[in-house]
Amino acid sequence: MPKWIKFFKKSSFIYLSSLSSIHYYKKIIYHAIDKDLTLIISNDININITELEVLCSLVGWVKRPPQKVKKAINTSLLNLTLSLHHRSQYKLIGFVRAISDNAFNATIWDMVIHPEYQSQGLGTILMKTIIQELRYLEIDTITLFADAKSIKFYNKLGFIPDPLNIKGMFWYPQ
Template identity: 35%
Template sequence: MKPEIIDHLSEKQIQELCQLFQSTWWAKGRKLPDVQRMLNHSDLIVALCHHSSRQLLGFSRILTDYVYRAILFDVVIRDNYRQQGLGKILMEAIINHPDLQEIEGLILFCQPEVIPFYQKWGFWGKSDRLEIMIRPAAETELLQEKAGSLMN
């Protein structure tokens, strides 16, 4: 199956994205109004949908200044479509996106077990000169947990 690459989500696909987020450790608990607001303020969206049913199969979003840096967030494939090459299709669409060709550096955060996947596209690991720092917006257990898991 060859999915369609899309750059905007329908209302139904936004609801599917919210459901898809619930299957992840980093986005579990995200609510529909917040996801809609997040999408409105994301610079680029690269997503995959089924060519006939339009079901959302994969998703990613990018925040960028279009010159120096772009940060890739929320790379996720629907559980029952994993191990079918969709992650590769999604990453190729991101790497080859016309708006990202002049960017000096594309950045992402990931867990150690998926580092080999991202290395296929030229991403490399931790720097001895840079450290990831996060300041939670509110002192809630959920934000502290998420910040702590990102730092580990």
């Protein structure tokens, strides 16, 4: 059994706040009984861009200009970070964000989990949290783009590729 499944089975979670007003800082905390280890999911937009880009590089993503990453975060409807707090040190281990028309549709972007913590249920927790918060905001259609290796993961969360044979289309500058 992966260590996180054991961790969550032994933990009592406290859901401290809802994101009732997305544009104001609130923190969502899932807290384990273990005094030395806390898992924090936060919607604070004051994200350390350097730390985020290091995390993204660990999973093989191309380097992105920091000012553009910050702009993307600031204009997203929702940004969630997943951090470990262990003996007064924080470590960013996950991130996901969503953009939206604030009425009907949202698209999830930049879902990333540190390689050392993949396949332990943490990506599922982060995705379920962002879906829950988008549904709380009455967003009915949630989309995302996934590479071929991730399709099974997203299928398990209820995402279906090409529903009704709808295809995404892209335009790139020539």
